[in-house]
Amino acid sequence: MQIAKNEQWISIVLYAGSMLLLLEWISPLDEVTNTGFTSTFVMYIVLCFILSATLLPFWIVSPIKLIGLLFVLHQLFFEPAFLSRDWFALFWGELQLNLSYLLAMEWVALTSFFRTFLFLILLWMLSYLLYYWFAVRKKPFSFILFTFVYLTVLDTFTTFDASTAIIRAFIIGVAIMGVAYLQHLLEKENMRMPAMRAMVMWIAPLLLVIGFSTIIGYASPKFDPIWPDPVPFIQSTAEGSGFGDGPGVGVQKIGYGENDERLGGGFVQDDTTVFYAQSNKSQYWKVETKDTYTGKGWVRSQDGQFDQTNGSLEVLHTYPEVVNLEEGSAEVQFVEPGLLNKLVYTYGASRVNSANGELGTGVNVVTGEVLSTVNGQDSLPDQYEIDIQRPLFPVNDMKEVTNVDNADMEQYLQLPDDLPDRVVRLAEEITSEHGNRYDQAKAIEDFFSNNGYLYETQDVAVPGQDEDYVDQFLFETQAGYCDNFSTSMVVMLRAVDIPARWVKGFTEGERLMGENLFEGSQPEFEVTNNNAHSWVEVYFPNVGWVPFEPTVGFDNQSTFRYGDTDDDNTSSEEDLELDQPETEMPELDEGAEQEDESGAAAAGWSISKPMKYTLIGGSAVLLGLIIWLLIKKRLRILSKWKGKKLEQSADTDTFTEGYQFLLQALAQKGLMLKQGQTLREFAVDVDRWFGHGNMSQLTAYYERAIYREESIKENHSEVYQLWNRLVNDILA
Numbered sequence: 001m002q003i004a005k006n007e008q009w010i011s012i013v014l015y016a017g018s019m020l021l022l023l024e025w026i027s028p029l030d031e032v033t034n035t036g037f038t039s040t041f042v043m044y045i046v047l048c049f050i051l052s053a054t055l056l057p058f059w060i061v062s063p064i065k066l067i068g069l070l071f072v073l074h075q076l077f078f079e080p081a082f083l084s085r086d087w088f089a090l091f092w093g094e095l096q097l098n099l100s101y102l103l104a105m106e107w108v109a110l111t112s113f114f115r116t117f118l119f120l121i122l123l124w125m126l127s128y129l130l131y132y133w134f135a136v137r138k139k140p141f142s143f144i145l146f147t148f149v150y151l152t153v154l155d156t157f158t159t160f161d162a163s164t165a166i167i168r169a170f171i172i173g174v175a176i177m178g179v180a181y182l183q184h185l186l187e188k189e190n191m192r193m194p195a196m197r198a199m200v201m202w203i204a205p206l207l208l209v210i211g212f213s214t215i216i217g218y219a220s221p222k223f224d225p226i227w228p229d230p231v232p233f234i235q236s237t238a239e240g241s242g243f244g245d246g247p248g249v250g251v252q253k254i255g256y257g258e259n260d261e262r263l264g265g266g267f268v269q270d271d272t273t274v275f276y277a278q279s280n281k282s283q284y285w286k287v288e289t290k291d292t293y294t295g296k297g298w299v300r301s302q303d304g305q306f307d308q309t310n311g312s313l314e315v316l317h318t319y320p321e322v323v324n325l326e327e328g329s330a331e332v333q334f335v336e337p338g339l340l341n342k343l344v345y346t347y348g349a350s351r352v353n354s355a356n357g358e359l360g361t362g363v364n365v366v367t368g369e370v371l372s373t374v375n376g377q378d379s380l381p382d383q384y385e386i387d388i389q390r391p392l393f394p395v396n397d398m399k400e401v402t403n404v405d406n407a408d409m410e411q412y413l414q415l416p417d418d419l420p421d422r423v424v425r426l427a428e429e430i431t432s433e434h435g436n437r438y439d440q441a442k443a444i445e446d447f448f449s450n451n452g453y454l455y456e457t458q459d460v461a462v463p464g465q466d467e468d469y470v471d472q473f474l475f476e477t478q479a480g481y482c483d484n485f486s487t488s489m490v491v492m493l494r495a496v497d498i499p500a501r502w503v504k505g506f507t508e509g510e511r512l513m514g515e516n517l518f519e520g521s522q523p524e525f526e527v528t529n530n531n532a533h534s535w536v537e538v539y540f541p542n543v544g545w546v547p548f549e550p551t552v553g554f555d556n557q558s559t560f561r562y563g564d565t566d567d568d569n570t571s572s573e574e575d576l577e578l579d580q581p582e583t584e585m586p587e588l589d590e591g592a593e594q595e596d597e598s599g600a601a602a603a604g605w606s607i608s609k610p611m612k613y614t615l616i617g618g619s620a621v622l623l624g625l626i627i628w629l630l631i632k633k634r635l636r637i638l639s640k641w642k643g644k645k646l647e648q649s650a651d652t653d654t655f656t657e658g659y660q661f662l663l664q665a666l667a668q669k670g671l672m673l674k675q676g677q678t679l680r681e682f683a684v685d686v687d688r689w690f691g692h693g694n695m696s697q698l699t700a701y702y703e704r705a706i707y708r709e710e711s712i713k714e715n716h717s718e719v720y721q722l723w724n725r726l727v728n729d730i731l732a
Contacts, residue, residue, distance in 0.1 A: 010183050011135035012053055017176040018130040018140065019049040021147045024169050028151075032158045037076060044072050044120060048127035053135075065127075069120045077113045138180045144173040167214060174210050254457075255529035256340045256504070260290060260298040263469055263483045264462035269691065270529040272336050274506070275344065277525045278518040279330035281390070282508035283557045284547070285344035285527065289368045289501045289537065293491055295416040295468045298502050302411075304366025311361050313349045316368060317389070319544050322397045324561065328388040331518050334380050338529070341380065343370040344506060347547065347558060348390040354381045368503075392561040398438040398540045409539060412499035415491065420471040427492035437498055441538045444492050445550045449728075454479040455552045485551040486534040499539040503547070507531045508557055510693040513700075530691055553728045555721065635665055639727045646723060650716040652705050658723055659702045665730050679703070690729045698722040 026042060029035040047068050051061045071082065073091075080086035098114035101107075134140050147169050155162035254267045256274070277285070290298040309315065319325065330346060343352060343361070352361060352370075359381055360373035374381050406413060430447050431440040456479040463472045470491045473484045486502060493500040509527035517524055533554070537545040549556035638661065646658040663673060671689060673682045679699050686695040701719050704710045712719050 010179060011138075013179050014134040014138060014140060014176055014183075015049065015053055015131055017172050017179075018134040018143065019045065020172050021143060021169060021176075022126060022130065024147060024165055024172075025150060027165065028154050028158075028160045028162070031160045032154060040072055040075065041119070041123065044068055045123055045127065048124055049131075052127050052131045065124055069117075069124065072120060073113065073117060076116060134176070134180075138183050140173075140176045140180055144169075144176065147173070171210055171214055174213070175207075178210075254532055255338055256287065256506075256532050258339065260483075260504075261294065261296065262462075263297040263487065264460060264480075266456075266458040266460045267481075269457075272338070272529050273526055274337055274340060274529060274531075275335055275527050276333045276512075276517050277330060277509065277527060278520065278522045279346070279525070280328055280522045281557075282511070282523070282525065283330075283346045283390075284508065284533070284535065285346060285506040286368065286503060287340070287342055287344055287505040289503050291411045291501050292414055293416060293470075293487065293494075293502075295418060296463060297469065298487070300367065301414070302366055304364045306362030306364050306369070306371055309361050309363045311352050311359060313345060313351060313361070313363060313370065315363055315365050316345075316370075317348055317350070317391070317544075319348075319391050320542060322394050323543055324392040324394070325389040326392060326559075328390050329522075330386040330388060331383065332386065333383040333517065337380055341371070343372050343380070343384070345370060345386060346388055346390070348388045349386050350389050351387040352384050353387070354384040356382055359384060390559070392559045393543060393546050394561050395438060396563060398543055398546065399436045401437040401540050401542060402435060404437075404541055406497060406499055409499040412501050412539060413494050413497060415494050416468070418468070419491070419495075420468055423468070423471050423474060423491060424495040426474060427495035430492070431496050437538070437540060440496060440498060441493060441500075441548055444489050445536075445548045448485055448488075448550055449552050452478065453485070453552055455481060457481050460484070482534045482551045482554070486536050489536045489548065489550040493536070493538060501537050501539075501545075502534060503537050504532075504534050507533045507554065511697055553725070555725060635668065636731055639665070639731065643720075643724060643727065647720050650711070650713045650719075652709070652712070655702065655705055655712055655719065659698070662698075662723065662726055662730075665727065669730055686726075690726075692725075694722045694725050694729075698726065 022045060023042060026038055026045070030038050048065055051064055054061070070091075074082045074087065077094075078087055078090055080090065094111060094113045098110055101109045101114075130143065133143065148166070151162040151165050151169060154160045155166070254270050255272075290300055292299045292301045307315075325348065328348075330349075332344060345352070352359060352372075354374070357375045360376070362371040362373075364370075371378070372380055372384075427444065430443050434440045434443050460480050461472060461477045463469045469484075470488045473480050473488055490500045490502050506527050509525035509531050512524040512526055515524055533551075535554075535556075536548045536550060538548055539545055547556060547558050642658050642661045645654050666686060667673070671686055673679075679702070680696075683695040683699040687693050698719065701712055701715065701722075705712055
């Protein structure tokens with residue numbers, strides 16, 4: 001390739017820049033791979049580039065590069081004299097061995113000699129390709145871009161610190177682009193190479209820009225990262241590509257597991273049925289508790305012991321006289337429990353019985369676990385009954401708890417020594433205006449839904465080695481699933497000296513219609529792996545352990561008593577028939593009231609014309625901002641209003657208005673009722689989207705109220721809860 005003499009120096013500069021960029025690719029290998037002797041590879045790169053820059057004939061350059069390649073291999077792997085007969089014998093033997101591995105596709109068996117041999121050939125090829133693109137074509141941008149991508153990826157996903165490497169690459173890259181642009185200008189304008197004095201005038205501004213930009217970029221303050229480190233998530237994903245139970249797994253399959261040492265990472269849904277249940281009320285199913293937060297997950301400070309109780313569970317729930325109890329019963333039928341090897345039970349469960357063989361129980365008071373034996377063998381029963389003394393937690397009594405001695409509750413106040421201070425400060429800020437334990441716990445429970453935290457199951461971060469799980473969720477991601485919310489609430493409660501513990505189990509599941517899996521007329525529920533859940537228990541000295549539900553989109557299924565009134569969040573209903581008609585969705589009225597401006601003259605003082613225009617402009621901006629906020633938050637505002645009306649009234653018109661609002665809200669979120677689609681079909685689509693059956697149940701009530709003119713008064717609480725859950729799902 002012939003290059004004019006007056007342009008040769010530009011080609012040499014560009015080619016030298018490409019060599020410096022290639023060296024930036026080699027320098028991290030010592031740290032991020034098992035590659036050694038990188039200085040030897042650097043020397044070979046320099047040799048190849050010098051030979052290419054000499055413009056000597058191919059038949060001279062290539063043999064020299066080949067000899068250089070063989071000499072590098074000799075220095076690294078061979079002891080006989082260079083190019084001697086013994087040396088060639090060893091070389092040929094290594095070559096034959098590795099070629100056989102290649103043909104057999106045994107990539108792992110390739111020796112270090114052959115890997116190095118291939119790497120040196122790659123460097124040889126790059127020396128030619130870079131010469132072609134930089135010195136001949138003068139198009140360096142692609143390789144400069146790839147260099148930046150390479151360095152930033154290494155800096156992000158490995159231990160290599162590319163701070164100075166990126167600065168060097170920036171200086172080299174900008175200089176190369178400037179010189180290449182100069183060459184393009186000369187060719188485009190058909191100009192000769194300027195004299196040295198003129199060249200200085202060309203190059204000086206470029207050097208000033210490079211130097212100034214580099215200094216400013218290096219010296220200017222850097223903001224902390226706004227996104228969590230993706231490395232732990234990606235590593236955990238790779239480690240956990242096969243689903244299972246264990247710490248540090250990434251994208252897992254949802255379900256019960258015993259190991260909670262490393263929380264975080266997304267999961268995929270699993271609708272495998274774990275058990276069926278029959279109960280007069282919808283309720284959470286408890287399995288166990290844990291008390292020690294490590295900064296990454298949960299372990300136990302003590303394992304406790306299992307005491308044989310012959311079916312009695314009363315030791316798990318001992319409530320004082322201030323807690324009223326409501327008799328009830330439930331029945332559980334296991335289907336595919338998977339890793340679940342313990343009995344599930346409800347709050348207030350007093351005894352378990354089984355009609356299919358002799359059922360024995362071992363109860364662990366410390367962890368809340370219940371193991372079972374069937375006819376003397378460690379096993380889960382196929383089916384068992386639960387006698388329940390369901391607690392009605394007295395709110396007024398819980399509000400009497402203020403400053404109490406927590407001397408016996410140290411294990412439920414434990415926090416890691418390296419918990420970030422801002423977590424404690426946030427907990428103190430949330431509870432500062434509340435003077436009793438109940439209001440403080442409610443303030444933390446409501447904090448997440450009131451501050452835009454999102455329920456997310458897939459793109460969920462995993463904390464890095466130096467990160468705290470709760471701190472990352474509270475201040476960085478603000479998106480996660482039940483483990484994020486429940487763990488954060490427990491930690492913040494403990495930060496303000498409120499004993500709390502972490503609870504695992506299952507939500508109530510999906511209501512079944514007409515299955516008749518059990519005898520009797522009580523509602524039946526299907527509980528799947530998708531219903532695996534965690535929540536919080538807070539200790540009140542005068543009441544005991546009380547459940548709280550901080551996860552956005554979920555409702556506390558326990559009953560709280562205000563004086564003589566019960567606030568029942570659970571469901572009890574008759575079986576329903578699904579027969580939905582078609583309907584149309586009305587439009588919601590939107591608007592905002594405007595306030596009249598009062599004249600300044602009426603106050604007895606005057607305003608200059610510029611000031612008047614400023615006030616008018618400012619008022620217009622403020623009014624526009626208010627209108628924008630009202631429009632943006634209209635769904636949330638209207639949902640509060642509609643929900644209040646539906647909560648207070650059980651008439652058909654209010655229910656219809658609330659249901660139509662729900663359809664409109666779904667449409668605005670992209671779930672639209674298609675032309676010709678019945679409400680039954682639409683409800684199924686909505687339930688598939690959200691992963692539950694609430695829309696189908698609510699639609700059944702709606703159909704009966706509209707077309708059969710049946711009153712919803714008897715099931716008003718259930719209707720309101722279904723509507724409220726759907727609204728929470730939409731807003732979340």
